[in-house]
Amino acid sequence: ETGVTQSPTHLIKTRGQQVTLRCSSQSGHNTVSWYQQALGQGPQFIFQYYREEENGRGNFPPRFSGLQFPNYSSELNVNALELDDSALYLCASSFGGAGDTQYFGPGTRLTVL
């Protein structure tokens, strides 16, 4: 296993609610990236955190926000949930640097009703 953990594993919310997803990175890794994977699609990059600072963002609206803590664990927050936010949310940890191998956690499956 990669040593990357995510919680919760599954979550059901209703439209308009807010959700917080958590990720613990692999020991020694200082970079966490978050991805959204809709059914039948490849993962889409949401953003990346490096040493507690946002270090790149994909095409996601501001209601997707994040944090990285001093121990390099991370949170993804989504406000005003929409039906299309239903997806598998993956976090990946790495040591940092372009091209460094990213190791994925098992993901959180979010369903928005």
Next chain:
Amino acid sequence: RKEVEQDPGPFNVPEGATVAFNCTYSNSASQSFFWYRQDCRKEPKLLMSVYSSGNEDGRFTAQLNRASQYISLLIRDSKLSDSATYLCVVVTGTASKLTFGTGTRLQVTL
């Protein structure tokens, strides 16, 4: 045009067959390339990195053609356990953002 394009398949092949997947990418400044494997309802796992010189890992061979912006994966002597979705991944820029293709589904049958 999508940044990374793959044929979604499915590719249905018998055990022992050789199968090849291709992928094209649009950004010529991309600097790193990978193949990931994803089993149903699981997270993606790194299969192998891809280099211009080509690289091999057992039954798997990956190749990068920078001039044509094209990546390939060859699987020889397919096993039932190779059944999965294979994701072509490209890294562009300093943020180490992974850009995934939609994946190619492989089903190996008896």
